[in-house]
Amino acid sequence: MSEIQKTSAARAPFNNPDHDIVLRSVDDVDFHNFKLILSLVSPIFKDMFTLPQNESEPAVPIIPVTEHSTILYPLLLLSYPTAGADPTFDTIDDARAVMEAAKKYEMDAILYRIGDLIVAHFLLAHSLDVYAMSCLAGWWHHARTAAFWSLEIEGLGRPSSGFAGMGAINASDCHRLLTYHYECGIAAQAVGKTLEWLPSTPDVSGMQMWGCIGCGRVAFGRPTIQIASFGKWTVTPWFQEYLVASGKELAARPCEQALLESASYNRATAKARECLFCRTVMAHHHLHTFRTFYIAEVRKVIAKVKLAS
Template structure:
């Protein structure tokens, strides 16, 4: 047992001397809390409080002390999740994971749910694979889907270089579902530029497939839902190139960041006196339609 002289008191709101129970962290910090609040959020603590309490181990007269295995950092965030109008900020993903594991240990389902929402908001941008893992671990299908969708920004997911810490906490089936989802999204996203059958007839006047006498080497013939049209060879190259990129990284940012072939179409068209006035706007509008369609087909993919 830690020496009483070395025991510290937690910061507000866990320093209230009117408390009726003290939780002592593994590193010797006392949290002054209330049985009613803990009993409402945790069946484990409720059952614990029903047992006869030992003599007080604190300098607060008649207040029992329960020593727990969690650190003060974990305990502070965990208890904040249980208190109304209190929201913790996690110092790291590992800190957040320790809090979620503690919430599960004490069967604090409301606190666990809040922790899941907070960790998704705080770490989704750079820890999507680990968030997918914890979502599988704690049974959060909606968060698993969100994290899996964000993982589409990872190129060629599934190669050995994409090891992540959370892989130790999920089953092979969960990992397979994630990789299968990424692959299916890549196939669906690549197919968007393969046929263009999804384009509305109103988009036919766009410059990229407009018959232009200054471009005798008009490229590949494609079937559309509004009949047979032609596209310039450079625009066809753009569709093929972007499709390959989407197969490996099926997300909106792929189309926004891969600019080499996009810019080549524009540069080529600006050499034509009749094309140069519209090609920039047409390519911008087409890419917006392209992105919208990619997002739509990905949203329809099931698997996580």
């Protein structure tokens, strides 16, 4: 004698006794719902409900679906007018499965809301996955946001497990992301090649990096660099080294964090202490102030780089 398959009822709000349709998940959880609600959010269900009902079928039809209850619950919750709260996703794979289910049932309005939730939950930790999912769903505004946050990935494009979530996108979308990362790197690296963007204030003109009477004076024959509107000045060796090294760091990782977590910044601070004059006038304080301006300018130039459409 075959064992009778047992089913269980979904938790609220999908346990309403006044329901007129049941969606049964692949793990045998029954979701009580209403034809009107499902018809409004999904043309697939709307067409399904217009089919003639067999007299042998129960008064309340039961429709088996291929989704697991952990996927069906957040999907239906987004369409329920009295749910009162947005669903949460345990993993980005769960979020991806809900997105695929919404596409399958052509729940376009819900699909956009899922995009907002995915960005809110996973953007910072899974920018590449969010980019890929956004490309697949046509969320181009989210794709641009995810591409921007992916700039924190150093050397994007090298073999990495970080690309695991991008297997479903086409080569064009992947190339757009890599091109964007590369162009942002070029723009960010160029910031340190001229400092004409610095404000022309007395505080800037008096910074130790180009005003040292010690290590700055032994830099005879060194190249000059434009400082604000003051002209081309020679900078200290330790600061010149910092500009070159931080530029390389930005080329590989064109974002604010590259400067905040920069190894070249720590080296510059240490080398500045080797000069009696730089150490005396707190060159590290001037370098910290400069980095604040540096970060602001990097943000500005990156904002001008657009993800190709």
